[in-house]
Amino acid sequence: MPQENLPPPGAPDIEIARAARMEPILGLAERRLGLAPEALVPHGHFKAKLSLDHISGMKDRPNGKLVLVTAITPTPAGEGKTTTSVGLTDGLNVIGVNAMVCLREPSLGPCFGMKGGAAGGGRAQVVPMEDINLHFNGDFHAITSAHSLLAALLDNHLQWGNELDIDPRRITWRRVVDMNDRALRNITIGLGGPAHGIPRESGFDITVASEIMAILCLATDLHDLQRRLGDIIVARTRAKEPITARDLGADGAMAVLLKDALAPNLVQTIEHNPAFIHGGPFANIAHGCNSVMATQSALKLADVVVTEAGFGADLGAQKFIDIKCRQSGLRPDAVVLVATVRALKMQGGVAKEDLGTPDVEALERGAVNIRRHIQNLKKYGISPVVAINHFIKDSQEEIDALKRICGEMGVACALSKHWAEGGEGARELAEAVKAVLDGGSPQVELLYPCEMPLGEKIETIAKEIYRAEEVVIVSSAARDLKEYEKLGYGNLPICIAKTQYSFSTDATKQGAPEGHTVEVREVRLSAGAGFVVAICGDIMVMPGLPRKPAAFEIGLDSSGQIVGLA
């Protein structure tokens, strides 16, 4: 249902979002998903959580088809995974397919820093935009609370005699806050004398970087959630034995704090199609996908479910398949690879300010990037549909060239104008995706088996996906990997943290770099989330605010409406 009288797509996203007439969420849930009001927990009139009881009651229903939206290597030009996911969903509904979308929740902190909101854009948005960008049903606040409780219980254990013999120098559990606050990155706590804790070094990360966020997104039900919370390793003893959240008696109370947050949030696109927005783990030190609970529930409720993964396909799709799908049993039935003419020209060496000038040659130079992503996906047994996310200044020659390149690679390709035209503009893409789905599902192969040693798994990803010539695991990291294997964590998948701006670990190497070395400087065990993080480069887990933060522009107008949030 496209809406009349919306502002033009060039208008600020918040104006389009606010002009969109929303359908009451209980009505939409009943009309579109056959959900009775009792199956939902309303949060206002336009948001609701799907109740955990209802979710467990749907277990035996057949699944719909799952479409993963991923992208070429990101550039400052923007590729538009979220808008494409929303636009494709609206487009599928335009052509008569009962589709819904599953997205990640935006983080509160960055809203007040650089980037403003994150709920799609133009005519491809999810609403209510302000609520989705702020607080959003309290999920991230619940994660912050559970994380804080575990931290407080840990320091409290030290304070009351440290019966478990925790080594205060080997505490890895930091604290979190959902705010960009660089001054909290490195702190000393427990100062002021015997009544005020044990002095030690620590720091805060942003909430989305919490292992609890990854856990919430991978848990399959409340019991699995509590088990994973209990498995979190927070410290080592003086004898270097791991101490878990369960050892501290924290897992029950943490699960209580997260009970409501585990339920997926139902909202709508501006074309009144259902959307789950749930969970938002970092795409570097975590896997960067929305929750398994949301994706699985959506598959019980819609014929086609569109979802996205963070960063480019080398990180996002790889982790989606090798972590989220491996752990949950989900498999994509189709994959959409989002590309833009602009981004490929940047991959071909064009500066951002020159992107308005047609340049087919640069596009062809930059196409090495998309070619490699397509080849990588084929290693998983997947032939993606390339979505050309249309920008107004794209020339016909450039679009034709990109279509030709896709043809040469043997993959489908469709131009999509959802940003300007909503679902109607995504009709071509929707038809292409529907054709793939109608043709039967691919036999998706995981990249490596669980049994492979941890170091070999890292090497496999680096060589097969990043095309590294050499993989160096520094000796301290190699030692830690051996220890994880000894402790029984050798069968976990790998979550690589590296720059999203290159296949390599050097953000400046655009296109399709070759002959590079991947260096693993550090590894971390996320025993609750169920993966081993391999860190290749500097990973920012607590952003800072810029000189002029977005917060300066955000406020209320005289009628109490929010301004400046996009």
Added chain:
Amino acid sequence: MPQENLPPPGAPDIEIARAARMEPILGLAERRLGLAPEALVPHGHFKAKLSLDHISGMKDRPNGKLVLVTAITPTPAGEGKTTTSVGLTDGLNVIGVNAMVCLREPSLGPCFGMKGGAAGGGRAQVVPMEDINLHFNGDFHAITSAHSLLAALLDNHLQWGNELDIDPRRITWRRVVDMNDRALRNITIGLGGPAHGIPRESGFDITVASEIMAILCLATDLHDLQRRLGDIIVARTRAKEPITARDLGADGAMAVLLKDALAPNLVQTIEHNPAFIHGGPFANIAHGCNSVMATQSALKLADVVVTEAGFGADLGAQKFIDIKCRQSGLRPDAVVLVATVRALKMQGGVAKEDLGTPDVEALERGAVNIRRHIQNLKKYGISPVVAINHFIKDSQEEIDALKRICGEMGVACALSKHWAEGGEGARELAEAVKAVLDGGSPQVELLYPCEMPLGEKIETIAKEIYRAEEVVIVSSAARDLKEYEKLGYGNLPICIAKTQYSFSTDATKQGAPEGHTVEVREVRLSAGAGFVVAICGDIMVMPGLPRKPAAFEIGLDSSGQIVGLA
């Protein structure tokens, strides 16, 4: 509507709460308060926020009558202000009065420490108990976020050149978290080099101690909220000029974060009477009352509104009248003074373990405490109704003695058995309160005029209410008071922070101490909340966890129900 088949009142509160059949909140709001669903923002099926738009539309309606519930000096025996407030509300409804209750929200942190939940007890509870004790519509999380944003913007200002010339040694704005976490009381932040902030000392308080909590509870609408947020003083310049949140450009974004939190939360008593539970400022460094928004809205919706104030009447009622009423224009039409036989016996010197033994003499010795509270309330022009909150082991002789003492003081007195019997058990109290209300409202006098110098205001409270012989304001505090007056804050009311366990500043002085000295060690300006805090003693703004925190018992049972939360 008393409920059938509830567990006996001695059962854990959570079992009674869970056995109570709740009425869907939108239905209750319509039936009892005449509110259409559009006037409410549902949070699940049993909680809702009253929309700010609807509140501003009710401005011209007449007000109901306001009943303040306060208490004698607290002892470890417990006095039961919240249960009495709930029981009285249910009792008023039993005798045909359309009454609702306004309470404070419990804090999340302490739930996992000592005390478990805080939503009444026995047959006098508000529900849904678990939701009220956890997250509760996100209000406290919103306060934490707004507080964190201001802190981050402040340190960010230092990082980017400190244009305002803030003195990093004179920053008074700390950070907050809604958790008992002693290791965060005293910390150093900004460590790790130039990219990570300016090193300085700081610390965390618990969220309820944030000035933003007091602001949320005193604001009369969104604009007043934003004005107060802007007025918060966070630091001084090197020239010692105050720096406000407005100077940092934070007030607009903070107001956006608090927009939803400003709307009162509607729930119900287990007897299906409406309850607003909204805001929960500390009763020491803040004024300890629920929000003005909730109280004012309730007065537009019900004939009688019952509300409570923190600690004993020397602190709670004094601040309720001289801060909340002074700022908002509210005035109590009746005051209930809660007393228990047990607590008065403790005031008379009986140890907690001996309270089960009848002891009329001890009661009479301890009655000096209630006598003084009654005299104090009379200074405000108020003749309270004494509510004897019944405990099973109270003897008839003791109850008769207390009733006689009240008679001698010329105040009404009623025995109330709401804990065991719900509203039916509070019938006698409800009749007594109704008789007072029917007799016309008192001419409530504030204790001091705004124009009085700050030091004299402190002296007035200490001498008139605490009955101090001498008031000593240490020289640094006296100097600060002079400065506040010079800056234009001389007309603010005083908020005294002292022990709640004695009229004096010595927690061990029970009964009705005389001849004592009140020493003001420090003063703080809460320019946004609109009061000057005078600190007389050690004030805890970040609690710690005990050796065996309540968190150890809190968890989920096999069906996903919360256990251990009470």
